[in-house]
Amino acid sequence: MRRGMDAPVRRCERLALDGFRRGRGRPKKYWFEGAYLSDGKGFNNWDVFTHEPGHIRDGSNGDVAVDQYNRYLEDIKLMADMGVNSYRFSISWARILPKGTFGDINMAGIEHYNRLIDALLQKGIQPFVTLTHYDIPQELEERYGGWLSSRIRDDFGYYADICFKYFGDRVKYWTTINEANLMADRGYRLGTYPPARCSGVFGNCSAGDSEKEPFIAAHNMILSHASAVRIYRTTYQERQGGMVGISLDTQWYEPYSNSSEDIAATQRARSFYVNWFLDPIILGRYPIEMVQILGSNLPSFSKSDLSKLSYGLDFIGINYYTGKYVKDCLYSACEHGKTWSEGSYFVTTEKDGVYIGQPTVVDWLFLYPQGMKKIVMYMKERFNNTPIVITENGIAENDNLNPSIMDTLNDIQRVNFMHSYLNSLANAISEGADVRGYFVWSLLDNFEWLDGYSLRFGLHYVNYTNLQRIPKLSATRYAGDRQKGVKRKKEGSFLQRS
Numbered sequence: 001m002r003r004g005m006d007a008p009v010r011r012c013e014r015l016a017l018d019g020f021r022r023g024r025g026r027p028k029k030y031w032f033e034g035a036y037l038s039d040g041k042g043f044n045n046w047d048v049f050t051h052e053p054g055h056i057r058d059g060s061n062g063d064v065a066v067d068q069y070n071r072y073l074e075d076i077k078l079m080a081d082m083g084v085n086s087y088r089f090s091i092s093w094a095r096i097l098p099k100g101t102f103g104d105i106n107m108a109g110i111e112h113y114n115r116l117i118d119a120l121l122q123k124g125i126q127p128f129v130t131l132t133h134y135d136i137p138q139e140l141e142e143r144y145g146g147w148l149s150s151r152i153r154d155d156f157g158y159y160a161d162i163c164f165k166y167f168g169d170r171v172k173y174w175t176t177i178n179e180a181n182l183m184a185d186r187g188y189r190l191g192t193y194p195p196a197r198c199s200g201v202f203g204n205c206s207a208g209d210s211e212k213e214p215f216i217a218a219h220n221m222i223l224s225h226a227s228a229v230r231i232y233r234t235t236y237q238e239r240q241g242g243m244v245g246i247s248l249d250t251q252w253y254e255p256y257s258n259s260s261e262d263i264a265a266t267q268r269a270r271s272f273y274v275n276w277f278l279d280p281i282i283l284g285r286y287p288i289e290m291v292q293i294l295g296s297n298l299p300s301f302s303k304s305d306l307s308k309l310s311y312g313l314d315f316i317g318i319n320y321y322t323g324k325y326v327k328d329c330l331y332s333a334c335e336h337g338k339t340w341s342e343g344s345y346f347v348t349t350e351k352d353g354v355y356i357g358q359p360t361v362v363d364w365l366f367l368y369p370q371g372m373k374k375i376v377m378y379m380k381e382r383f384n385n386t387p388i389v390i391t392e393n394g395i396a397e398n399d400n401l402n403p404s405i406m407d408t409l410n411d412i413q414r415v416n417f418m419h420s421y422l423n424s425l426a427n428a429i430s431e432g433a434d435v436r437g438y439f440v441w442s443l444l445d446n447f448e449w450l451d452g453y454s455l456r457f458g459l460h461y462v463n464y465t466n467l468q469r470i471p472k473l474s475a476t477r478y479a480g481d482r483q484k485g486v487k488r489k490k491e492g493s494f495l496q497r498s
Contacts, residue, residue: 031062031446033092035069039108042098043138045146049194058452065447066462072116075443078460078469080123082479087120088391088439090130090178091167093159099139101155110166117170128389128439129171130247131160131228133178134193134449141195147183147217157227164236172242175317175391176228180221181277182249188213192450211342212297219299222280226308233311246281247317247391250274252371253326256351261328265345268293269326270378272343278316282383284309293343315436316383319392320375320421323356323368324349360413361398362455367417372424373431380433387434393421394441396448396455405470408461414474440478444469 036047050061068075079087093100095109117127136146144151160176168174177183183193189210191198197208225246232244253269255262271279271287279287284306290298301309327334330344349356349366357366372393379388395417397408418440429435445458453464459475462468 031448032065032068032089032444034063034065034067036063038069039095039112040098040106041092041095041109042103042106044092044094044135045138045141045194046135047094048138049196055196056450056452058454060447060452062447066444067467068444069112071467073119074469076119076123076125078443078471078475079120079125081471082459082475084125086126086128086173086437086439087443088128088130088175089116090133091163093132093135094137096162097137097159100137100143101158102139102143105162110162113167117167121170126173127167127171128173128175128437129163129167130175130178131163132156132176134183146195147187147220148213150220150223152220153223153227156224157231160228161231161235164232164240168232168236168240168242172240173389174232174242174244175247176225176244177221178247178317178391179249179319180218180225180246181273184214184218184221188217215294215298218276222277223305223308225281225313226305226311229311229313230308243314243387245313245315245317245389246277247319247389248274248277249319250375252320252323252368252375253347254323254356256325256327256348259328261331262326265328265330265343266326268330268343269345269347272345275382278379278383280309281313282386289343297342313386315387315389316379317389317391318375318379319441320372320390321393321395322349322365323371325351325356360395361401362396365395367395367420369417369420369424372421373428376425376428376433376435377431380428385432385434387436389436390425390438392439392441393418394457396457399454399456405461408456409470409472411472411474414459414472415477418474418478 035041037043046062050056053059076087091113092109095112096106097103098106120127136152140146140152140155146152156176164174186193187195188197188208189202191203191205191208191210196205197213198205199208199210202210229244232242236242237244251273253266255266268289271289275287276290279285280301285291285301286298324347327346327348328344329346334344334346349364355366357368359366372390376388376390379386395414397411397413399408422438425435425438440459442457442459444460445453445456445462447453448455448457456462459472459478461470461472463470
């Protein structure tokens with residue numbers, strides 16, 4: 001058993017390369033920050049959503065979360081103790097612009113993020129900043145319907161411009177939107193995220209159109225990304241020298257059978273979930289599968305839109321956890337429902353009574369490390385080896401299942417998870433994939449959206465009574481692996497990478 005643990009550590013050392021971002025991520029400000037109305041911050045859509053009963057499984061909210069707003073220096077020390085070289089976090093749009101473009105800039109919010117960025121850099125930790133992760137100012141939702149309105153494109157550009165202006169002299173890595181595909185799906189198709197819009201067959205919503213609105217919202221997200229990138233390229237990038245990309249939720253899809261129908265359906269699944277966003281941004285068009293199937297339900301790009309999209313991106317952010325099987329529904333009968341897609345395919349985690357990977361306490365996460373290499377290599381081939389950053393990867397424990405804190409701290413499953421997934425990533429790199437960094441989710445246990453505080457993804461345990469942080473085995477093991485990698489790099493025992 002001991003030998004089995006050591007071998008993956010040696011393989012993971014291949015990732016300790018010059019210029020390789022290996023860090024902690026991804027504190028979304030709502031999950032981590034707390035201080036939800038402090039220092040002039042306005043309401044965002046998640047503030048409103050979590051205060052409405054019935055949305056969050058344990059009835060909690062992110063008003064305090066893990067209070068990183070006030071404890072960021074303590075958390076930066078944890079990062080420094082682990083030897084990480086980068087920290088991924090998001091900025092709260094409503095803390096910078098409490099009322100969006102309908103109000104003034106909140107300079108107290110600017111000053112807070114300046115202090116956070118400076119403190120990270122003082123410890124040699126590079127900030128890797130996301131402009132929005134699910135949350136938008138509630139004012140924009142109430143004024144014009146948020147992502148359903150084309151007005152948000154310019155408003156997002158205005159917000160991005162402010163962030164580039166005030167932080168870009170020190171921030172060299174920007175993500176415009178995190179998991180835009182998940183936002184479109186859960187906010188406008190299933191109705192489980194704000195603004196909780198959907199059709200009856202998909203969920204219990206008071207309004208919405210699950211067959212049209214996800215594509216409208218996504219279209220506006222894509223063009224909001226383009227608006228931000230155009231501003232960065234034309235005004236800031238030459239003198240600030242940074243990179244800008246987008247991060248998407250990904251799953252590796254395997255065909256349910258070897259039939260040509262299921263194989264074709266699997267490609268449709270990739271197009272309807274990931275290429276949905278990346279094809280327009282990188283290739284300037286929607287995937288052909290979407291165009292053929294959706295027809296007029298898929299918005300089109302004007303010449304002006306295409307001009308903005310031509311600014312593209314500098315890297316693709318991949319959030320990868322698990323795999324799924326895909327079954328054809330175009331030429332086969334399938335039941336409609338939450339696991340059916342407008343792309344006429346059906347996704348499942350089980351085939352012939354066997355799960356695609358070992359189950360975990362999270363109902364959607366089955367261990368499928370080989371999918372890490374597969375999704376990276378797929379992106380490499382489709383998008384001409386555009387640089388990739390793994391912006392999320394991690395595993396949770398259920399807070400209600402562990403009988404003692406010692407069981408939680410001895411998180412050997414997380415250690416094994418990271419080793420197996422990092423090994424798979426290392427194999428992709430060895431085959432030529434241009435992978436620039438890896439962020440494990442997450443530095444701390446925190447508020448996990450619909451699951452509240454019931455799931456613990458952190459490398460550090462958080463006592464939610466007093467907010468004390470305690471390193472788990474995974475944190476100390478990660479720090480040890482990092483030190484071994486640095487030592488071997490100095491000895492010149494593996495390839496340098498820029």
